[in-house]
Amino acid sequence: MAGGGEGLGGGAKQKRGGTGKRKVKKRVGFRLDMTPLVDITFLLLTFFMLTTSMITPQTMEMKIPPQLEEKIEVKESELLTIRIRDDGKLFFNMGTDAPQPVKINELRKVVIDQNVSLRNRCIVVLKASSQVAYGAAVAVLDLLNAVEPEITERLRQNGIDKRERKFTVAPYEKTDAEEVAGL
Amino acid sequence: MSKIKKKRVGFVLDMTPLVDITFLLLTFFMFTAKFKSQEESSERFVIKRPQTVADTAKVPEKDLVTIKIAVDTVSRDTAWYYSMLNEQDRTRLAAQMVALKFPEATPTTTQFKITDTTWLQTFVKESRTINQQAIFAIDADQNIKYRWVEHVMTAFRRYNATSFNFVTDKKQ
Structure with missing residues (x-):
């Protein structure tokens, strides 16, 4: 991804440079330091993992008789x-x-x-x-x-x-x- | 015997798979995280739910009306905390309660603190009118006096919400 960025930068330079001969820099073994990215990602991951509660509550279903005017006779x-x-x-x-x-x-x-x-x-x-x-x-x-x-x-x-x-x-x-x- | 030791200069480990998995997990946890509403984060109680063995059903995620019953840790008073889950229902309930002049009701209130039974009955009635499919759930602390739950059941009975849920935790 960063390679794309560099490429664009080079392009702009070339335009500015005009007709003059330019050495095209060979981009061999280009590396981006991913350490900060990984640091932050891990930090966020840890945060979300610790704050998530995995135990979800359950429910006990209840049915009660409705309010009745007359009384029901039971044995x-x-x-x-x-x-x-x-x-x-x-x-x-x-x-x-x-x-x-x-x-x-x-x-x-x-x-x-x-x-x-x-x-x-x-x-x-x-x-x-x-x-x-x-x-x-x-x-x-x-x-x-x-x-x-x-x-x-x-x-x-x-x-x-x-x-x-x-x-x-x-x-x-x-x-x-x-x-x-x-x- | 001479052994040529390989010099380990610029040792590089490919971190791509690690970063991939980390991002995957991060996205998963970010999407599944549920955030508390403003009222919920300002509530001053913790509900210790009763533990049961026989329940397997999960709390529904739609049309839910939750009535929490807990003791406030600061003022030591017990109250019902009433909230509707659906965003649409919630706004309608809040609007209705402002119209009925419930104390402290604003159009954006999501959780109402109720302290008397007359209002509790009004809330149950209004919720039934707003959403006919409303599923009621009582989320009470296990040390709460049974009387508080009885009052809710009376209100349910009166407005024909005879099927409801008790929120419980699994016995470990």
């Missing part, structure tokens, strides 16, 4: 309620049973068993206290997502090919707080 016996108390402790209960404390890794088995034994009709409701950390609620949601493949598989073994997931979030009412208080 209490098919309702699996998971509550998260103010202090972050988890409780679960089926229908009208009394809530019982549960660890997050034990919840996995409960959710799978209930979904399989109720043959797709189980409705999971998450009630998280408004004081609890958002991360704790997401941990439960993540668990519910993570068990889906296993539920589908177990249902298939029981002769149900289609998995219909029923899940909702509900507000944590005063009555919920009373039910899990002191447990």
Whole structure:
């Protein structure tokens, strides 16, 4: 590229020089010092490499039921309620049973068993206290997502090919707080 | 035994392939780099997203409405930070908010700081009107009280945006 530049310069000189005989300089082994260019390029490369974040966030898709005017009646016996108390402790209960404390890794088995034994009709409701950390609620949601493949598989073994997931979030009412208080 | 030592004068290494690759990488990183908007670079919070194992979906790059929830490191107050991704939507939202007299709204605002639920609902409603295909994403810090997320969900429910996303990070 620089060779082109030199060539042009030579041309201009020739014009100015007029008729006089000129020695055409032989340009053998012409070299351009690339060091500064490489320096800057490396500097920029390092900058961009260090500032780029390669870890892109992911998303957890959520579907909540729309706001409805009339109440929908569900069978209490098919309702699996998971509550998260103010202090972050988890409780679960089926229908009208009394809530019982549960660890997050034990919840996995409960959710799978209930979904399989109720043959797709189980409705999971998450009630998280408004004081609890958002991360704790997401941990439960993540668990519910993570068990889906296993539920589908177990249902298939029981002769149900289609998995219909029923899940909702509900507000944590005063009555919920009373039910899990002191447990 | 006499050995003729070759004199290594003017040793030259061909740097062309090196420079080629370097330029290639440089161009790649320059094009993939995403720059923060002015509001984003002036925000005084860092969001520590909840970590999950089951999620694989990526955050959509079109029609996205992001609601960040975080605690300001200086004033210690929690707020919703509302922004629309599409340039066109963004200008329309800003214009709409100036018309509705949202405090501190200017035609060039890209990220709105909301502190009360009435305004939050207005924003959700306006976004739904501006872009019917809008995809909502809640990008909240994992230590935020769940109540903040609940308020957003109430607003979504009210304006029928019942399908939305939680932004998460992969568990390492």
